Amino acid sequence: MFAMSxxxxxxxxxxxxxxxxxxxxxxxxxIGAAITVTARNLFRAALGLAxxxxxxxxxxxFLEAEFLxxxxxxxxxxxxxxxxxxxxxxxxxxxxPTQPRFNRQAGISLALALAVGLGLGWIFLTSGxxxxxxxxxxxxxxxxxxxGRSLISIYLLPFELLSILLLGTLVGAxxxxxxxxxxx
Amino acid sequence: xxxxxxQLLAVSAGLFAIGLFGALTRKNAIGILMSIELILNSAxxxxxxxxxxxxxxxxxxxVMALFVIGxxxxxxxxxxxxxxxxxxxxxxxxxxxxxxxxx
Numbered sequence: 001m002f003a004m005s006x007x008x009x010x011x012x013x014x015x016x017x018x019x020x021x022x023x024x025x026x027x028x029x030x031i032g033a034a035i036t037v038t039a040r041n042l043f044r045a046a047l048g049l050a051x052x053x054x055x056x057x058x059x060x061x062f063l064e065a066e067f068l069x070x071x072x073x074x075x076x077x078x079x080x081x082x083x084x085x086x087x088x089x090x091x092x093x094x095x096x097p098t099q100p101r102f103n104r105q106a107g108i109s110l111a112l113a114l115a116v117g118l119g120l121g122w123i124f125l126t127s128g129x130x131x132x133x134x135x136x137x138x139x140x141x142x143x144x145x146x147x148g149r150s151l152i153s154i155y156l157l158p159f160e161l162l163s164i165l166l167l168g169t170l171v172g173a174x175x176x177x178x179x180x181x182x183x184x
Numbered sequence: 185x186x187x188x189x190x191q192l193l194a195v196s197a198g199l200f201a202i203g204l205f206g207a208l209t210r211k212n213a214i215g216i217l218m219s220i221e222l223i224l225n226s227a228x229x230x231x232x233x234x235x236x237x238x239x240x241x242x243x244x245x246x247v248m249a250l251f252v253i254g255x256x257x258x259x260x261x262x263x264x265x266x267x268x269x270x271x272x273x274x275x276x277x278x279x280x281x282x283x284x285x286x287x
Contacts, residue, residue: 022187026195033199033222037206042214049218052199056225059195062187063236068246075253080221080260087214087264091271102209103280109208117201124193129237139239142246150242151250158247162254169258177265179272 022062029055040101042088046081053077064141192233199226213267213277217260224256 032055035048053076060069151159199222206219228249235245271277274284 019188022191026191029195030198030202033202036218036222037202037210037215042212045215045218049221052222053225056199056229059187059192059229060232063192063232065232065236065246065249068232068249071250071253075257076221076225080257083260083264084214084218087217087267090268091214091277101211101215103211106209109205112208113201113205116204117197120197120200121194124197125190127190129189139237141236142239142241142243146241147243147246150244151247154242155247158251162251166254166258169261173261173265176262177268 018062022059025055025058025062029059038101043085046085046088049084050077050081053081067144067147187233187236189233189237193230196226196229196233199223199229211278211280213270213279213282214264216279217263217267221256221260224252228252 029052032048032051032053036045036052039045039048053072057069057072057077060066060072203219203222203226207216207223210216210219231245231249231252233245235243267277270282274282276282
C-alpha cells in the first residue's frame with residue numbers, strides 16, 4: 001500500500017493514471033448503484049445495476065482477482081441481470097411511471113442508510129490498517145492454480161454443498177413458477 | 185499498483201448504504217431484489233480486498249466471494265420465481281400490497 005503523500009518518489013505517472021482510473025471506476029460503481037435504487041423506471045434501474053456490477057468486476061481486476069472478475073461478468077451481468085430484466089418485462093404494467101418509487105419509510109430509511117454509510121466510511125478511512133512497510137514487497141496475488149486447487153481440496157465440502165443448493169434452487173424455481181394445471 | 189485499502193473499503197461501505205436504502209424503501213419487489221444484490225456485492229468487495237492485502241495463500245476470500253456469487257444466483261432465481269407467481273395470482277408485485285398473511 002502506498003502512502004498518500006505527494007512527495008513519495010515511488011509514484012510514477014503510470015501509477016498516477018492507475019489511481020485516477022481506480023477513482024473513476026469507483027465513482028461509476030456508486031453512480032450505477034444510485035441509479036439502481038432511485039430510478040422510477042425499473043428497466044433503467046436494471047441498467048444501473050449492470051453498471052454497478054460491471055464496476056465491481058473492474059475493481060476485482062484492480063485487486064488482481066481475474067477469475068473472480070470473469071465470474072462476476074458471467075454470472076451476475078450475464079445470468080442474474082438477464083433474469084431480472086426478464087422479470088421486469090414480464091411484470092411490465094406494474095412498473096409504470098405513475099407508481100410511487102418508495103414506500104412511506106423513505107425518510108427514516110434514508111437517515112439510517114446515511115448513518116450506516118457515513119459511519120462505516122469514517123471507520124474505514126480513519127482507522128490505521130496495519131499496512132506492510134514500503135520496503136518489503138506486497139504479498140503476491142493468489143494464482144488461479146492455487147485457487148482451483150484449494151476449491152477441490154480444502155473447500156471441497158462447501159463446493160459440493162453449493163452444487164446441491166443450486167440443484168435445489170433449479171428444481172424449486174421450476175416448481176414455483178410453472179403454470180398451474182386447469183382444475184378440470 | 186496495489187489499490188489503497190481504505191478507499192476501496194469506503195466504496196464498499198457506500199455500495200452497502202445505497203443497497204440498504206433501496207432494500208428498505210423500494211416498493212417494487214424486483215427493486216428490492218436488485219438492492220440486495222448490491223449489498224452482496226459490497227460484502228464480496230471487502231472479502232476480495234482483505235484477501236489481496238493480507239495474502240491468504242489458499243485464497244479463502246476469493247473462494248468465499250465465489251460461493252456468495254453462487255448463492256446469490258440461486259437466491260435471485262427463487263426470488264424471481266416467487267415474484268412471478270405472486271404477480272400471476274394478485275396482479276401486483278408492490279411489496280406493501282402483498283399482505284395475504286396479515287391478520
